[in-house]
Amino acid sequence: MSLRKIHISNSKARNTLINFKGFTPTSKAIKVDQNNKPVFSKKIIKGIANTSFEGLEKQYDNLDIMAEALIEGDPEINLEVTGQFLGQSPKVYINEDLNVVYRVNKIEKVFNPKGEFQEERNLKHQQANITDETPLKWSGKFFPIEKSFNKFVFVRTYQLFHDSGLTFDFLYNMSKELEDKKSFLLLGSGSKGTGPAIFQENGQSFRIFLEGRTKGNDYMLLMHLSNLEFKSLNNE
Numbered sequence: 001m002s003l004r005k006i007h008i009s010n011s012k013a014r015n016t017l018i019n020f021k022g023f024t025p026t027s028k029a030i031k032v033d034q035n036n037k038p039v040f041s042k043k044i045i046k047g048i049a050n051t052s053f054e055g056l057e058k059q060y061d062n063l064d065i066m067a068e069a070l071i072e073g074d075p076e077i078n079l080e081v082t083g084q085f086l087g088q089s090p091k092v093y094i095n096e097d098l099n100v101v102y103r104v105n106k107i108e109k110v111f112n113p114k115g116e117f118q119e120e121r122n123l124k125h126q127q128a129n130i131t132d133e134t135p136l137k138w139s140g141k142f143f144p145i146e147k148s149f150n151k152f153v154f155v156r157t158y159q160l161f162h163d164s165g166l167t168f169d170f171l172y173n174m175s176k177e178l179e180d181k182k183s184f185l186l187l188g189s190g191s192k193g194t195g196p197a198i199f200q201e202n203g204q205s206f207r208i209f210l211e212g213r214t215k216g217n218d219y220m221l222l223m224h225l226s227n228l229e230f231k232s233l234n235n236e
Contacts, residue, residue: 003161006223007135008187010174015135016167023159023222043086048234049077049098113231126205129189129198136208143184145182148209151226156206160221175212175219184209184224197225 009015032038049055060066069075092100110118162168187208189195196205206225213220
């Protein structure tokens, strides 16, 4: 995965552009087959639109007839396609008739903590802000690590990297400060550093929680992204 840039500041309000990329923890365990040869994951085609549940619904008059067809044969399997290896493929949208559509109006559905539908609204245009002239700020809001995993849902993690001696000191000191506090730090947009971070145009809004680790002269500074918080149903 190639490196990207993010503009951040530290606790002293000093800022710079920093490299980051996806973080994947390494493991010493490897998967092998019966011949001790490495095993790799592959994507395969499960089915096509016409053999999906929605596709079969359109082919039969009702669910009882469809159930009989499933018992008597295998209409849900396309033997010419099912099981083939899948390489790189583009994402497409389909309509209710299972045809590809080329113009899509995206909407946002809002639900309350109980999962009840509240409203439907058009998606707002969101400009990416991670490389803006104004950096994402060190908010000063800390969250104990042991409590954060029961409070927030972390959907993605990135690792920050230095590209010079100056950025090494910048990131190492941040990592050490966070490690000493045993806490995550909220890093964000806005004057107080509590606003959302948007990584790409019209992308999702995330809250960034920084975690620092050090070992001697080595450091690891991680950005944990969250877009969901656990809330008690009794505290609405």
